[in-house]
Amino acid sequence: MFREVKKYRQLWLAAGLTMLLNLFAWPAMAANTLNICAGKSELPFSNDKKEGFENKIAAVVGKALNMPVNYFWWSNPLTLQKDMEEGKCAVLIGTDPNDPRVLATKPYYRSAYVFITRKDREIDVTSWDHPYLKEKNFRIGVMPDSPGKNMLLQINRFDDMFDYFTEIQNFQSTRNRYIHVEPSRLVNDVENMHLHMAMLWAPEAARYVRASAVPLNMVMVEDNAKKTNGEKIPMHYNVVMGVSKQHPELVDALNGVIDAHGAEITAILKDEGVPLLSLQ
DSSP states (O other), rough: OOOHHHHHHHHHHHHHHHHHHHHHHHHHHHHEEEEEEEEEETOOOOOEOOOOHHHHHHHHHHHHOOOOEEEESSSSGHHHHHHHTTTTTEEEEEEOOTTTSSOOOOOOEEEEEEEEGGGGGGGGOTTTTTTTOOTTTTTEEEEEHHHHHHHHHHTTTTTTGGGHHHTTTTTOOOOSSOOOOHHHHHHHHHHSSSSEEEEEEEEHHHHHHHHOOOOEEEEEEEEEBBBBBBBBBBOOOEEEEETTTTOOOHHHHHHHHHHHHHHHHHHHHHHHTTTOOOOO
């Protein structure tokens, strides 16, 4: 009897040890994979068909690090910090250098917000100082919670465009929730003359401006916008890769990729039609 108990005890110990070894082996296996956080339906940046330009950049990074790319597809950026803390993913291909959720690499490109207009309307505006923008019948579309929305508030035009905001947000509030707005929607509304002008972040707009059936102008917004109190509202931004705070070792690795493969990444951005500025 005691011999049988001893036999099964040894089997249980062996099984338990195997499970423990597997548990410790999993992080090591995950560490050899480039776990990317990417939007499931966030073109032109990314989608789960890997049609976005950030999907192409991720492929360059994975190849340079000799690591297979694995995606965690998010549908709500408001939960992304929690997702990263839970280890679901470790790298954001494009984010702001001051994004508090992540550690930042060195910047790998710089671009700007752009004004988009129909060429045949001959609207020549490059700055928020232009008098057109203060006219109540001049319709300018911007993304919710963007520098453009902030500027509409500064020049007392937000109320004039409130109907458009509710329209593109499907008549839902963005307070404490994520409402996805397709940047192509604003470009299309310039094309069909529902808007005189749209202001978008150039990387989110370039693909749709180029694809428009109607010739469109896309000009960088001058970086001189200010609040009424004199505080600057930047229109030009550096872009970095964001790294989970649980994987600080990836920062140096990604900086090495940016240094060694910057030309490949820049070529992807240019192919997308993104206007680039010198890094600052």
